[in-house]
Amino acid sequence: MESQEKKQRQFSALLCAFALCVQLQLGLTGDCPADGRTWVPFGGGCYHFVHGKEDNIKSYTFERAKTLCQGFELLTVQSAEENDFVIKYSPAVWKNNVNVWLGMYYDTNSEDMKWFGESPVQFANWEDSSSMSDLLPIDTCVALHSNTGKWENVSCLDDVENGVICETVQKAEEAKRKPSALLSALVILSVVAIMGVSAVIWFLQQKHNLGSSILTAFEYHPPFRVLDTDQSCLVEAEETDSVP
Structure with missing residues (x-):
């Protein structure tokens, strides 16, 4: 569990670093x-x-x-x-x-x-x-x-x-304040892709955690074996006949 949280923190830091790079590229040129x-x-x-x-x-x-x-x-x-x-x-x-x-x-x-x-x-x-x-x-x-x-x-x-x-x-750069259509599209697609990957990873982790909890809570236990009524009667009859 701790390793998963660590991975999530690392991914969030990567996303923030990417956003900062985009901001610097667009605003500080x-x-x-x-x-x-x-x-x-x-x-x-x-x-x-x-x-x-x-x-x-x-x-x-x-x-x-x-x-x-x-x-x-x-x-x-x-x-x-x-x-x-x-x-x-x-x-x-x-x-x-x-x-x-x-x-x-x-x-x-x-x-x-x-x-x-x-x-x-x-x-x-x-x-x-x-x-x-x-x-x-x-x-x-x-x-x-x-x-x-x-x-x-x-x-x-x-x-x-x-x-x-x-x-x-x-x-x-004044031109960068109004980025070109291609640059804007690339930035938007990159951000959407990263958010999509993040959402998929989060969903798989949640699914894995949910599946593990269900299996743990509902472990399979075979039912006790109970003899049928007819069979139990036959057993009792045999025991009665065998008594002298």
Whole structure:
């Protein structure tokens, strides 16, 4: 009996694990914006490398770069891995080396550089010669060199750069909120199949337990053998005749 209960608990745990996997598959899958532009996923973010027209010289002011991102932020680099990703992917977009605007600005309140979104600058990859001494703090922006990955302080107002990368975080995939008909059917069939198997196992166990209890309660006992009336009379007559 204990082994059967243990099996039932294991089966229930398996069913719960399957349901959790389905929930994670449907609800936690990351996705990039589907706005017609090419977004490259990396880590927890999505990146759009602005290609521009081949025959035109690319030159973007800081304000123009922000406009090109259309509601998303300019590139923010939070780790060495993310910095390396930009270096390695850039040649797939631009033939020559470019200087990419970073989404960094000088915060007058904290008197320090910050990323858009108010996150502090915890990782940096400055060039050795990069210095803020030649620029007013409020006019200080940053560009990343795609060939080296090094950062350089530039003027937010006077300088133009030829590379723009837009960035956004991956969000729960909107398409997954309305799963495809095939995926929905597979999930439903899987759940129904597991519930069906569970019901059959439960029914067989109950039937086995019920059958065992009936046999135990109603064991077969053969009836006492009783002589027929005529036979008993003959026996008594024979005993009477044999008496002297």
